[in-house]
Amino acid sequence: MRRRMIAVIGSGAADDALTAHAEDVGAAIAVAGFAGVCGGLGGVMSAACRGAVNAPSGPTPRTVAILPGTDTSSANAWAEVVIATGIGHARNLPIVLSADAVVAVGGGAGTLSEIAHSWQEGRRLAAYLPAGGWGEKIAGMTLDPKRPDSVVGLADERALAHWLDSLLCD
């Protein structure tokens, strides 16, 4: 009965280009049939949620927000299932643990902590290259010898859709 989920990780602030990329990623996740899980705040997080909710098709719910604070009302307006953790930035760990796979969309140091946790916890991990940031920097890298694979770099929306579809076959 469990819904499959993809984590979108990225900055809490985003310019127009990054916002558009995050919306594209959110929409692609919904169309592929996954719920998107993220940190529930603004920037890449709200854009990905909005993209999922406005996508032409998708599951119910489409968005799951895992907040740092204690108040569910701090979630962005497109968050459907809202988890108020109360554990601050330590909530970066539950975000990636709850996902079948993780995609980085740009990102600063906070996103880098989520990339690192994803690797350490054995989650599939990709970076959406057009968004730049830490996602782009670590694409193609093997983060440590405990895993044989490397971070998947997704060059465009088509590569993203293909990667998402491949996850359904696991």
Next chain:
Amino acid sequence: MRRRMIAVIGSGAADDALTAHAEDVGAAIAVAGFAGVCGGLGGVMSAACRGAVNAPSGPTPRTVAILPGTDTSSANAWAEVVIATGIGHARNLPIVLSADAVVAVGGGAGTLSEIAHSWQEGRRLAAYLPAGGWGEKIAGMTLDPKRPDSVVGLADERALAHWLDSLLCD
């Protein structure tokens, strides 16, 4: 867009009578239009999830599980949205923070910690009296002077349904 949720807190082990009470509570939550959020494991948790999923009506999703461990596959079979926190028993806090209101169904020391967190965090709090346990023990009590109210005791399914309906008017 946020779905309203009611937390069901109770033991990870349950005899037949307690299981039946938890199913009743889960079903009532769904019928009232709320998603049920719980710790995602067995006993009262799985029974409440099963009750919600098998209820004659309810929202989508009906169940949200907030697990202590790192593996989503440890959730019970009726959990729809599964959060793997990786923070062990500290996940008792996110369970109650994510809910609009909390209902205790029986319960031992773990449940007591959730009752206490609910009070401390300002969440509405009730106990389903037929289930006994710590819920019944603290019903009617004012847990500390920081709040003026007391823990609501729900005598039967009818009182539960009435209480759930009253929450919709907030």
Next chain:
Amino acid sequence: MRRRMIAVIGSGAADDALTAHAEDVGAAIAVAGFAGVCGGLGGVMSAACRGAVNAPSGPTPRTVAILPGTDTSSANAWAEVVIATGIGHARNLPIVLSADAVVAVGGGAGTLSEIAHSWQEGRRLAAYLPAGGWGEKIAGMTLDPKRPDSVVGLADERALAHWLDSLLCD
């Protein structure tokens, strides 16, 4: 090499009588040779730390503070080793997990969550009766059937000192 520690749990606000009781408990812990671990803020927490630091004898360090926030400077002035968890009230769990035994000094709902966690996690648990609060309420109780024992009630400073000494023999 590990230093044995006793957790002191109690409210963040305390009147003169409760403050005096918390100082007594902190001092007794130090004199018995334990470090005191607490939530690091005010009320019972700061009084227990102050009592330990001002005791006629004790180990080094005498006080360990486990804060909810991200800033070590929010600890009280008598906290020697300061852990800034950043996980909010979820830090109630590490406080009791880090202790060989836990003593409740008064307490409201927050303290009750720590009492419950202590029981659930198998930590020895006592209440200092002169301080009242939830400690007094649960003294003598078996919180759930998973443990055969009951919460030890400590009637006065002499009983406290005796209990602390008995822990050294484990």
Next chain:
Amino acid sequence: MRRRMIAVIGSGAADDALTAHAEDVGAAIAVAGFAGVCGGLGGVMSAACRGAVNAPSGPTPRTVAILPGTDTSSANAWAEVVIATGIGHARNLPIVLSADAVVAVGGGAGTLSEIAHSWQEGRRLAAYLPAGGWGEKIAGMTLDPKRPDSVVGLADERALAHWLDSLLCD
């Protein structure tokens, strides 16, 4: 009264060369007058603790361990103050939050998450270059635009001692 602490972050497994580097770092921290705080397990963590305890001089306590699990007995043999968090890898956040500054000694993905958290939380951050790993990779980098500085690269023991001394002047 708060003791100043330096976090040592690094892998739970270490070969002879990495072990020697971690011992050197632990010893330098103690000699500079700081307590060392780490994750409390093996590899770089136990070597740094051992180095601190065996250093010719240092404060009391010299080592603070912040464990992922619930059992204080899982700490390495040189850990003096032991915090059992019970929050798994989410304890990477308290490690860096509790420190005045953080030094990476080698490191895989787990260490990378701590590097990222250190940056995000505004902690001073250096990498001991002889140890390689993620520390060396991010030395000299500005991890995101939220801070103007860059990760300090420490070329050898002398540079480490100089950096530690400079922290005392803050």
